[in-house]
Amino acid sequence: MNTTNNSNDWLFEITPKNKFFSLNLKEVWQYRDLLFLFVKRDVITVYKQTVLGPLWYLIQPLFTSITFTIIFNNVAGISTGNVPPFLFNLAGITVWNYFTSCLNGTSDTFKGNAGVFGKVYFPRIITPLSVVISNLIKFGIQFFIFIAFYCFYYIQGRELTLNSLVVFFPVLIVIMGILGLGLGMLISSMVTKYRDFSNLIGFGIQLLMYLSAVMYPMELIKEKIPEYGWLVDYNPLAYIIQTSRYMLLNVGQISFLGLGYTLLFTIVVFFIGLLVFNKTEKSFIDTV
Numbered sequence: 656m657n658t659t660n661n662s663n664d665w666l667f668e669i670t671p672k673n674k675f676f677s678l679n680l681k682e683v684w685q686y687r688d689l690l691f692l693f694v695k696r697d698v699i700t701v702y703k704q705t706v707l708g709p710l711w712y713l714i715q716p717l718f719t720s721i722t723f724t725i726i727f728n729n730v731a732g733i734s735t736g737n738v739p740p741f742l743f744n745l746a747g748i749t750v751w752n753y754f755t756s757c758l759n760g761t762s763d764t765f766k767g768n769a770g771v772f773g774k775v776y777f778p779r780i781i782t783p784l785s786v787v788i789s790n791l792i793k794f795g796i797q798f799f800i801f802i803a804f805y806c807f808y809y810i811q812g813r814e815l816t817l818n819s820l821v822v823f824f825p826v827l828i829v830i831m832g833i834l835g836l837g838l839g840m841l842i843s844s845m846v847t848k849y850r851d852f853s854n855l856i857g858f859g860i861q862l863l864m865y866l867s868a869v870m871y872p873m874e875l876i877k878e879k880i881p882e883y884g885w886l887v888d889y890n891p892l893a894y895i896i897q898t899s900r901y902m903l904l905n906v907g908q909i910s911f912l913g914l915g916y917t918l919l920f921t922i923v924v925f926f927i928g929l930l931v932f933n934k935t936e937k938s939f940i941d942t943v
Contacts, residue, residue, distance in 0.1 A: 682778050689777055693785030697760070698792055712796045716752060720745040723870040733871050737814045738904050742804055747869040749801050750899045753794040753828060754835045754892065755860055760786035761839025762856055765847050765935065772936075779936045780929075783840055787832045794828065801903075820909070821902040827895055830921050834891065837925035844928075844935035867892040872907055891917035 683690065720741055727733045728740035735743040761783035765772070768782055809815050842856065866886050868876070873893055877884040887893045894913035901909045 683781060683784070686777050686781055690781050690785055690788075693782065694789045694792075697785060697789035712793050713800055716745060716748045716797050716800065719748050723748070727870045733875065735872070736906055738906050739808050739813060742801075742808055742815075743900065743904065743906070744870055745801050745804060746900050746903050747896050749794070749797045750828070750831065750896055751864060751867065751869045751892075752797060753790055754831045754895075755864075756790040756793060757787050757832055757835025758839050758842075758860065759856065760790065761836055762842040762846065764840070764843040764932075766843070780932070783836055783843070783932075786839070787836050791828075791832070805903075816905045818902045818905045824899065824902050827899055827902075830918065831892075831895055833925050834921045837921065837928035840928035840932035841924070844931040847935060863890075863892065866890050868896050873897045874907070888913075891920045 723744040724740045727744075728735065733740075764779075764782050764786075772779065805815060867890055868887060873887060873896075876887045891913075894910060894917045897907055898909050898914060901907050
């Protein structure tokens with residue numbers, strides 16, 4: 656009697672559904688209630704047992720902007736033209752915070768949700784997507800603070816004008832979110848095997864902030880230390896920050912070539928992150 660089993664002997668075979676580049680948008684839509692539940696969890700639960708609650712959304716950008724204004728504008732003497740230095744810094748920090756929130760939240764997807772992933776099936780892409788969407792709410796709150804200070808300075812008689820291209824500002828935020836999602840999925844996949852990456856994220860983000868023209872005009876690096884200007888030129892985040900200030904404050908200049916490079920970089924990073932994410936979800940439970 657031959658007891659050898661082959662694949663044809665099984666009635667059912669459970670295999671991962673995802674293809675490498677599949678977003679499974681139809682399945683994500685079927686699980687949209689779970690997606691909204693994760694969004695609600697990310698917005699409410701994080702600050703549920705804190706004293707100040709959602710006020711932390713406001714405190715962080717305000718204090719960071721004040722610190723940057725004192726150090727970089729008052730002490731270092733970096734000029735922001737006709738734009739108040741505090742408002743200049745607040746614009747950059749508000750946009751930057753959305754990217755860092757998306758990156759930090761998605762980079763811990765597999766490690767932070769291993770218990771849930773090991774018990775029940777749902778499209779894994781929902782978890783990082785919920786982070787990107789929930790951080791849009793946080794960004795909206797912080798952007799409202801920027802608008803409030805913008806109106807305050809305008810009433811005070813400061814020469815502030817919006818650029819006509821400001822209607823495309825939401826497109827920049829979408830690009831920033833997709834870039835944070837792509838990098839986050841890539842890092843979260845690598846953290847399952849190399850735990851050191853989780854320790855390097857915080858340091859890497861701080862270093863990246865100084866190379867992204869968050870607290871200074873992009874042209875300043877080329878003027879002061881031109882030999883290191885390429886570090887900013889090849890940083891897609893710097894073009895998003897610069898373009899955001901150009902749209903909101905009508906200061907600096909816009910580089911369409913730089914924006915094209917940023918868009919291409921974002922698309923490539925997103926699909927690489929999606930490829931690695933879909934591949935990792937098939938076997939990550941054995942390594943986490």
